[in-house]
Amino acid sequence: MLKIHTLGGYNEVGKNMTAVDTGEDILVFDCGLYLPAVIDLQETEKRPTSKLLASAGALPDDSFLWKNKDRVRAFLITHAHLDHVGAVHYIATKYPKADIVATPFTIELLKTLIQDSNIILKNKLVSIKSDSYYMVKGKNTEYKVDFVNITHSTIQSTIIALHAKEGVVVYANDYKLDNNPVIGLPPNYQKLKELSKEGVKALIVDCLYSGDERKTHSEKIARAMIEEVLLTVDHGKNGIIISTFSSHIARLKSIVEFSKKLDRKVIFAGRSLAKYVRSAEKAGQYPFDKDIKVLGYPNQVKSALKQIDKNREAYVLVCTGHQAEPGSILDRLVTGNQLPFSFRPHDSVIFSSKVIPVPVNQANRAAMDKKLRMKDVRIFDNVHVSGHGGREDLRDLIGLLKPEHVIPSHGGLDKTTPAMELAKELGYKYDKTAHLCQDGSVVYIN
Numbered sequence: 001m002l003k004i005h006t007l008g009g010y011n012e013v014g015k016n017m018t019a020v021d022t023g024e025d026i027l028v029f030d031c032g033l034y035l036p037a038v039i040d041l042q043e044t045e046k047r048p049t050s051k052l053l054a055s056a057g058a059l060p061d062d063s064f065l066w067k068n069k070d071r072v073r074a075f076l077i078t079h080a081h082l083d084h085v086g087a088v089h090y091i092a093t094k095y096p097k098a099d100i101v102a103t104p105f106t107i108e109l110l111k112t113l114i115q116d117s118n119i120i121l122k123n124k125l126v127s128i129k130s131d132s133y134y135m136v137k138g139k140n141t142e143y144k145v146d147f148v149n150i151t152h153s154t155i156q157s158t159i160i161a162l163h164a165k166e167g168v169v170v171y172a173n174d175y176k177l178d179n180n181p182v183i184g185l186p187p188n189y190q191k192l193k194e195l196s197k198e199g200v201k202a203l204i205v206d207c208l209y210s211g212d213e214r215k216t217h218s219e220k221i222a223r224a225m226i227e228e229v230l231l232t233v234d235h236g237k238n239g240i241i242i243s244t245f246s247s248h249i250a251r252l253k254s255i256v257e258f259s260k261k262l263d264r265k266v267i268f269a270g271r272s273l274a275k276y277v278r279s280a281e282k283a284g285q286y287p288f289d290k291d292i293k294v295l296g297y298p299n300q301v302k303s304a305l306k307q308i309d310k311n312r313e314a315y316v317l318v319c320t321g322h323q324a325e326p327g328s329i330l331d332r333l334v335t336g337n338q339l340p341f342s343f344r345p346h347d348s349v350i351f352s353s354k355v356i357p358v359p360v361n362q363a364n365r366a367a368m369d370k371k372l373r374m375k376d377v378r379i380f381d382n383v384h385v386s387g388h389g390g391r392e393d394l395r396d397l398i399g400l401l402k403p404e405h406v407i408p409s410h411g412g413l414d415k416t417t418p419a420m421e422l423a424k425e426l427g428y429k430y431d432k433t434a435h436l437c438q439d440g441s442v443v444y445i446n
């Protein structure tokens, strides 16, 4: 019998972690942070300890793993977003014999997180290409684990398929079905069909937007939106400042390419941008010209801003702060916090992002927008397409995989209930083959 423990990301959007207990061995999918709690903490603590993070509710609860610590064999990480990988070093350090397996971009990013935290991690870090597999050694069994290429809002994202004696357990957190990604390949439909043929026992699936009756648009649509806002709006000699998710390498690629058509130089500024762009470079995925400046250190950023302030028509500044995070570059530009740049009327701020609907982000952004308006800055909000599938993506994914059991994840009941309704529509039975979980639930599968 398989037991699926839904440890994090079922009461909230964040700190994703799910463990599969085969009876002998435990394999863990994802190990992420609850970011709103981290943002709150960062206002007072520069480098929060794992104890502080845990008491703030930023880490998934690993007490089940700790009770069974000798049976934890691997942490299998789907992609490089912090709500999936950001807690690995805080938690996996307690299980040093468990391998940590992910695609190269995620591993490179994790290395920077480890370095920044000062944690010494003894676990083996395994960097594995998309569309390949890893064998996890159990007590008496070896488990084949596929890392299947999937489209999302960061590069080298995967759906993970664990081949257990009872059948395949597929973990699809996060995904959308995008046949025209700006970087990388479309989803590996062929492999998903093969898994279905083999027999998918359970599907643990991202249902963040399962309540939205739509198919999520392709990243090529976001690219067209960037093109429109940069090339069809008359920016004249005014400043252009863009903020997007630092991990969204494909979006950054579109921003760079259309900025160049404006004959402006592009500067990336901010620590997390530098971190993700450098990780992409190390993972062999650097889709930018060599003349792009990537500035992570405060002194570098300051001297670049001095240049931009004097000669704003020559630059596009791409910076951190689309959620108005305190201390981000955009936040400091808006509040005038010791940076040598001041907004002028008709400068543009483009948010290639959506406000993450949690109170701390909503409040921060509302305050930022108000300040920008007072300076007569033009705001272009929501120049963005999500990386999460809608209800119709979910229907198609379930149709492709034909799992025996569906376990909606990536949010509380408001997010998981619509996915349960869809499952019911598709013939699944509440509590028997479709499972509404919360953090700490256990699903038993024969």
Ligand SMILES: [Zn+2]
Pocket (backbone or CB within 6 Å): 079, 081, 084, 152, 153, 173, 174
């Ligand atoms: Zn994600």
